[in-house]
Amino acid sequence: MTLHLHDTLRGKKIAFEPLKEGEVTMYLCGPTVYNYAHIGNARPAVVFDLLARLLRRTYKLTFARNITDVDDKINQASIDTGKPIEEITARFIKAYNDDMGMLGVSLPDIEPRATQHIVEMVEIISTLIEKEFAYEADGHVLFDVTANSDYGALSKRDIREMIAGARVEVAPYKRSPHDFVLWKPSTPELPGWDSPWGRGRPGWHIECSAMAKKHLGMTVDIHAGGQDLVFPHHENEMAQSTCAHDGVPFARYWVHNGFLSLDSTKMSKSLGNVLLVHDMVKTIPGELIRLALLGAHYRQPLDWSDAALEGARNMLDRLYGAVRGIEVSAAERQSVAVPATVIAALEDDINSPKALAEMFTQARQLNKSTDEQERHALAAGLLAGGDLLGIMQIDPEDWFSDPGSSDLSNDEIDAMLIQRKDARENRDFATADKIRDQLATQGVTIEDGPSGARWRRS
RNA sequence: GGCUAGGUGGCAGAGUGGUUAUGCAGCGGCCUGCAAAGCCGCGGACAUCGGUUCGAUUCCGUUCCUAGCCUCCA
Numbered sequence: 171m172t173l174h175l176h177d178t179l180r181g182k183k184i185a186f187e188p189l190k191e192g193e194v195t196m197y198l199c200g201p202t203v204y205n206y207a208h209i210g211n212a213r214p215a216v217v218f219d220l221l222a223r224l225l226r227r228t229y230k231l232t233f234a235r236n237i238t239d240v241d242d243k244i245n246q247a248s249i250d251t252g253k254p255i256e257e258i259t260a261r262f263i264k265a266y267n268d269d270m271g272m273l274g275v276s277l278p279d280i281e282p283r284a285t286q287h288i289v290e291m292v293e294i295i296s297t298l299i300e301k302e303f304a305y306e307a308d309g310h311v312l313f314d315v316t317a318n319s320d321y322g323a324l325s326k327r328d329i330r331e332m333i334a335g336a337r338v339e340v341a342p343y344k345r346s347p348h349d350f351v352l353w354k355p356s357t358p359e360l361p362g363w364d365s366p367w368g369r370g371r372p373g374w375h376i377e378c379s380a381m382a383k384k385h386l387g388m389t390v391d392i393h394a395g396g397q398d399l400v401f402p403h404h405e406n407e408m409a410q411s412t413c414a415h416d417g418v419p420f421a422r423y424w425v426h427n428g429f430l431s432l433d434s435t436k437m438s439k440s441l442g443n444v445l446l447v448h449d450m451v452k453t454i455p456g457e458l459i460r461l462a463l464l465g466a467h468y469r470q471p472l473d474w475s476d477a478a479l480e481g482a483r484n485m486l487d488r489l490y491g492a493v494r495g496i497e498v499s500a501a502e503r504q505s506v507a508v509p510a511t512v513i514a515a516l517e518d519d520i521n522s523p524k525a526l527a528e529m530f531t532q533a534r535q536l537n538k539s540t541d542e543q544e545r546h547a548l549a550a551g552l553l554a555g556g557d558l559l560g561i562m563q564i565d566p567e568d569w570f571s572d573p574g575s576s577d578l579s580n581d582e583i584d585a586m587l588i589q590r591k592d593a594r595e596n597r598d599f600a601t602a603d604k605i606r607d608q609l610a611t612q613g614v615t616i617e618d619g620p621s622g623a624r625w626r627r628s
Numbered sequence: 629g630g631c632u633a634g635g636u637g638g639c640a641g642a643g644u645g646g647u648u649a650u651g652c653a654g655c656g657g658c659c660u661g662c663a664a665a666g667c668c669g670c671g672g673a674c675a676u677c678g679g680u681u682c683g684a685u686u687c688c689g690u691u692c693c694u695a696g697c698c699u700c701c702a
Contacts, residue, residue: 181632199702207702214702243700326631327698374700396702397633403701428633429696436695465651466641471634471695477652481640484652491665515642523642527650537666599661606663617665626665 173224173517175392176469178400178424179324183519188391189422194229195386196222197421198278199378199395199403202238203262204247206448207269209459209474210430210437216460216560217427217468217520218394219275223558224516234385235278236378237263239285240371245360255361269447272456273463274560282381284372288363290380291372294414295352295365303413304352308343311353311367316346318409324424325401350406352376375406382420383411393421397428397469427468433475445474455572457561458482464522464559485526486561486569487626489552492533494566495624496549506550508558522559529555570626578612587616587623 173186188194198218201207207215218235225231239259248255267277295311298304303317315321315329322329329348340347351373356362362369382390388411395404404424411420432443450459462482466472509532515524529552536548556562571580586605593601606616609625616625 178632202701211702241700325697328631397696398701400632401697402699427702429702431695434694438701469633470641473640478640481652485650488651521642523640523650527642530650534667538668594661597661603662610664615664618660618663619665624665 173228174519175423175425176519178404178426179421181326184423186391186423188229189389192229194225194231194392195390196225196231196233196392196394197378197382197386197390198233198235198393199399200235200237200281201262201266202241202243203259203266204241204244205262206446207266208437209432209445209447209450209463212270212273212275212447212459213430213463213468213472214394214396214427215270215275216273216463217522218425219270220464220516220522220558220560221392221394221425221520222276222278223560224520227513227558232280232386233278234280234282234381236381237266237281237283238374238377239263239283240361240377241374265448269451272451273447273460274457274563280385282385284377284381285361287377287380287384288372290384291376292353292363292365294376294380294383294410297414298352298410301413303410305345306367307345309355309368309370310343310351312344312349313352313406313410313413314345315348315350315409318413320412321348321409322405324405324408327401327405348402350375350402352410375403376410378403378407379411379414379420382407388415388418388420390421392423392425394425395427397426400424400426428466428471430463430472430474432473434473453574454479455564457563458486461486461526461559461561464526467523468520485530489529489533489556489562490566490569492536493549493552493562494570495621496546498546498550498553502550503553503557506547506554508554509551512555512558516558525555525559529559572627574627576613576627578614583609583614583625587625590616591623 174183175186176183196218198214201211222231222233225233237259239255244255244258247253247258251258271277295304298313299306299311302314304311304313306312329346353365353367353370353372353376355367356369356371360371362371382393393404393407408420412418431437432445435443437444447459458479459482462474462478463472465478465482465485472478509528511528511531512525515521515528518524532548532552532555536545536552539545539548553562573580586609590602590605593599593605609616613628614625615628616623
């Protein structure tokens with residue numbers, strides 16, 4: 171099985187072939203840095219981090235994830251807080267990378283910022299005007315959607331129908347209601363750059379076209395993002411780029427992740443149900459959040475809840491439980507093969523739930539086996555699979571003994587276990603069970619095995 | 629209203645034109661001093677109504693429902 175991806179433009183799953191043999195370029199629409207990332211923002215970061223890991227196994231990958239650091243919301247945040255824009259963006263870029271890092275998301279190869287690509291944006295806009303795909307009106311430069319016959323292909327929309335159903339008041343300077351802004355004037359107090367059309371700032375969509383071209387070339391292999399970006403953002407990017415490049419395709423595969431809801435409702439600030447990753451990682455292990463995000467297929471809707479998190483914890487308990495007590499060196503887990511079934515599942519359009527199911531199948535084989543050599547090999551494979559998925563990244567003992575907010579220390583637990591061991595050896599089961607019950611009330615479970623007792627927190 | 633994606637067992641969540649998902653929960657058994665963990669086994673599902681077919685949860689169409697988009701948004 172080779173990698174297959176669901177391509178939004180073609181509307182089906184397609185065998186993946188990069189433009190250049192052995193090399194892949196991928197562009198992901200990253201954050202607008204005016205606030206902390208919430209759990210919904212984390213989904214594409216995690217999903218496409220997994221895709222990047224998968225691609226790096228077989229290709230030389232160049233992965234770009236942009237930063238939108240010029241935007242009305244950022245301007246508003248600056249006005250609201252009285253802090254300079256640069257201070258706000260710098261702070262939230264760092265927070266974003268730190269928070270995503272806690273979820274096992276690696277940094278991309280390139281992290282281009284919009285404000286550092288104004289020249290390239292102006293260049294594309296000029297080209298579009300020259301080729302008569304764009305026009306200047308009332309200080310703005312707008313893209314003329316009627317000049318692009320393919321407009322609407324990505325989001326499967328018909329411009330004529332859209333015009334009929336338009337709900338928004340149309341700016342008077344637009345020739346057609348769906349023409350979108352490439353460049354707009356800026357006021358003296360807002361960020362702005364000199365351009366052939368006066369001092370102004372870019373529209374939202376143009377940055378991705380400019381940065382993708384500069385860093386990855388006219389055609390990227392994979393363009394990724396959230397489903398909500400399909401229209402208008404990606405539709406517009408595609409229109410700009412293909413028109414500026416005389417029809418050269420902009421992206422070979424468009425992949426979009428589904429939405430995340432929170433307890434079956436949309437996350438929104440007005441409802442006050444926004445979960446920030448920055449806060450969550452203070453009390454929840456990052457890889458637990460990551461696993462919960464990978465628990466559903468990336469294109470499916472995912473409902474975030476305590477139950478979902480609980481389910482992920484059970485899964486990690488089972489996986490860690492399987493490899494617990496088996497020593498696998500770091501060098502070994504790096505060199506050993508990831509189970510083929512896990513790879514196959516992931517190569518089938520990033521089917522992470524299937525991949526996890528295969529991990530459990532291997533875990534059961536491991537639990538079943540009494541042959542130490544076989545157990546060791548299965549554990550190593552399981553850990554290698556964990557490395558690919560970005561889970562099982564800590565020592566199993568630490569996983570099961572993390573004191574968290576408990577006021578009972580690990581040493582105290584060990585001491586109680588020694589007392590219990592003595593009691594058991596004297597066949598004083600009443601005392602032994604009393605100790606076990608006492609620990610149970612504090613969330614510690616004892617597991618007696620052939621090589622003595624071990625414990626875990628639940 | 630339009631477009632897109634969905635509706636699977638108690639819950640989560642894959643998949644398939646005829647045979648086991650997987651995890652949690654439940655039931656029975658093994659193991660254990662008793663438990664826990666683990667192992668073995670069991671039950672239980674494919675929204676609705678039609679159609680195609682020897683046979684459909686899987687393909688086609690209807691209806692109902694849900695989510696996203698159509699305006700900034702992962």
